[in-house]
Amino acid sequence: MKTLSIKSLALAGAVAAASWLSSTAVGVAQEVTLRLHQFLPAQANVPKLVLDKWADDVEADSNGRIKVERYPSMQLGGTPPQLMDQAIDGTVDVVWTVVGYTPGRFPRVEVFELPFMMTNAGATSRAYWDLFEKEMKDTDFQDVHIVGTWVHGPGxxxxxxxxxxxxxxxxxxxxxxxxxxxxxxxxxxxxxxxxxxxxxxxxxxxxxxxxxxxxxxxxxxxxxxxxxxxxxxxxxxxxxxTTAFVLAMNKDRYEGLPDDLKKVIDDNSGQEFSAFAGSTQASADGPARQLAVDxxxxxxxxxxxxxxxxxxxxxxxxxxxxxxxxxxxxxxxxxxxxxxxxxxxxxxx
CATH class of the missing domain: 3.40.190.170 (Bacterial extracellular solute-binding protein, family 7)
Structure with missing residues (x-):
């Protein structure tokens, strides 16, 4: 009886261990690391005030299941004009870039860069998102998943x-x-x-x-x-x-996420995020101007x-x-x- 009890305990322990290992494996499979690549130093306004906020929000909203690694100043290699292709081909997962760094490739976006077109960055960024969804999503940007579209303050x-x-x-x-x-x-x-x-x-x-x-x-x-x-x-x-930016994600990386993590990205994308990004970038104009005055x-x-x-x-x-x-x-x-x-x-x- 004692021997049977020991065997039973051993079997129960093995089952529990297997169950724990299985659940752990599933947990690991669900965790996602996104590499965010961009061209400015980490302490510059856009990385500090916009990109870090986006990354922190994604991490928090996913309860830590998504980790966003941030690579400033082209640390993962290449040049700024190559960022969009890095997102498209999956060299990196997410990029922030100037759309015009690849001249003529995304022609419809250029409408927002025409002279004396923009009023303020928040309003123009909202307009940019609307026109992106209607005219650009399935044309200029069909090969990449766009998270946000925005412009900077007055050039x-x-x-x-x-x-x-x-x-x-x-x-x-x-x-x-x-x-x-x-x-x-x-x-x-x-x-x-x-x-x-x-x-x-x-x-x-x-x-x-x-x-x-x-x-x-x-x-x-x-x-x-x-x-x-x-x-x-x-x-x-x-x-x-003004100049047009995008925060762009590799399409396969986005589409391969579990639905609940895809929703985390969606909840931190779109017109509201775009307007936040444009307005936040423009809000740093005043302090910078004051430094020139000083x-x-x-x-x-x-x-x-x-x-x-x-x-x-x-x-x-x-x-x-x-x-x-x-x-x-x-x-x-x-x-x-x-x-x-x-x-x-x-x-x-």
Missing amino acids: MIHSKTPVAKLEDMNGLKLRAPTRIITGLLGELGATAVGLPVPAVTEALSKGVIDGAVIPWEVTTALKVPELVNNHTEFGGDHALY HGNNIITLDEAEVARWREAAQPVYANWVKEMEAKGIDGQALIDEARALIDKYTNQ
């Missing part, structure tokens, strides 16, 4: 020499972030130099460029107020330009009459873009009209 000019009127642009070599802004700077009389934003600091310090067009918020991380003395802002309701730099704000001259000079950018879209079989004017209507809708809410 402006930071230069070594003052830009107080349109004629001051003549001959300046200015860093441009995207194809659309390259065309804009050309129409305004400057020479555009295409550079990813991390390259701005070295290009300014070595005299490769005379200035850059970027929003205030990123100037601190790039040490721009230490490298130029002049900053030109645009009065009125619309910014000179540095004693010259801040120029163009008045309404002067801005009207820039608007007129920028009109060929629209005509050229519509023509380019027509060549691709895209109704560019319809996109412009729809983007403007959506921006107005959310700006006036």
Whole structure:
């Protein structure tokens, strides 16, 4: 009897151990690690205020079953223009990138980068998400899963020499972030130099460029107020330009998640997240601007009459873009009209 009891206990223990191992194996199988790759230093505003918040929320909402590893400054290799392909081919799981780093590849997105299109980052980011869902999801972005779409705050000019009127642009070599802004700077009389934003600091310090067009918020991380003395802002309701971003996930990685973890990603995606990202990025403009003021730099704000001259000079950018879209079989004017209507809708809410 005693022997039987010992055997029974041993069998029960083996069953319990097998059950524990099985449940553990299932638990491990359900855990997910996502590698998030992007081009800015970890302490820059977007990684610190937007991407870390998104990653922390995903981890918390999944009760720790999803872990988001964060890799700033292209630590996993490649260059900023390669980020989208890294997400598409699964080299990494999630990327944050400037859509225009691959010129012409995502043509419909460019509508939001046209000059004097955007009002504020929150409203424009909401409009961007709406137009993404309607016009871009199954066309430009069919090979990747998009988590968020947003733009930065008002783009402006930071230069070594003052830009107080349109004629001051003549001959300046200015860093441009995207194809659309390259065309804009050309129409305004400057020479555009295409550079990813991390390259701005070295290009300014070595005299490769005379200035850059970027929003205030990123100037601190790039040490721009230490490298130029002049900053030109645009009065009125619309910014000179903005740049379009996406937070993109490998499609197979997303679709392969269990339904409950897919819901965690969904709950941290979409229009509300996009508006949060754009507004949060823009909210860092003020403190960065104050640092330039404290540095004693010259801040120029163009008045309404002067801005009207820039608007007129920028009109060929629209005509050229519509023509380019027509060549691709895209109704560019319809996109412009729809983007403007959506921006107005959310700006006036």
